Amino acid sequence: MTKKNFPLSDVYGLLEPGPVVLLTTQRKDKPNVMTHSWLTMLEFEPPLVGCVISNRNYSFAALESSGECVINIPTSHLQAAVVGCGNTSGRRTNKFAKFGLTPMPAKYVQAPLIKECFANLECKLVDADMVPRYNLFVFEVLKAWIDPKMDHAPTMHHRGSGAFMLAGETITLQSKMK
């Protein structure tokens, strides 16, 4: 287990830049993974994340029935898996096998962590009231993991129609913003 605990108070800094994520679910004994980028922070701590998951996605039913997921953050070395998971459905495909992703047991949820992702957020569904109107699931992050070895590879940011922006340099400014 190369993954280290990551402080829940710092989770917003992983998601606020807007990376594409790989969202894993578990339904009965079957794990699945989907490519996802319609999400926003809703609260700092405990971290609340709002994820818009279309009911056309196979993961939708797994989220509703299990009330759990893991938000995994990939970097550009996983670009084939990111696109592949977005192009296929868990209905017909074992995406972990097909795209070379390794499921790892999570601590608090049944959905697996993806070993190859540099950060993994174990999430529990805490509010489904906005699912009927916007497919908006509100998750609380229960546990966050980071792989120190991978955290400098560029994240991927979806621009649509196959275009992905890769994270560039980070600058530090005199900000009072959290």
Next chain:
Amino acid sequence: MTKKNFPLSDVYGLLEPGPVVLLTTQRKDKPNVMTHSWLTMLEFEPPLVGCVISNRNYSFAALESSGECVINIPTSHLQAAVVGCGNTSGRRTNKFAKFGLTPMPAKYVQAPLIKECFANLECKLVDADMVPRYNLFVFEVLKAWIDPKMDHAPTMHHRGSGAFMLAGETITLQSKMK
């Protein structure tokens, strides 16, 4: 007026990568601008955007009373304004004057466009039901503008505590995802 119409069907491609935005409001005759990055797409077309605006922000009351805003997307040449607008409050500061931002009249809303931003999204509040629980405002984008001259400068992506990731190169992959 150097800004050109931008198709509403393509708006998601501007926001999905996760750039920091400058959100402008107008209350009575007084415009204001805040730095913002807790937002997500909720629907493709007409574009719906969910923005989490803390009720501690001066813009909160302007949003509630006017039901309008403009989401302006800055690039790194505006980094001083992005941080400055995040460090100050419209209660005490005319941020446009202080940070060298030029307000321009919008077509459908009272809130101004920011001339120096490469994209500007005129927004109408369409759903405030989630404001009490999450400070989540749902806006419909009525009109989108782009400045073709600026659209290759890197956007800024907030990592917290003064750290901003600057957008890097864009790659194109064989994606079936919209």
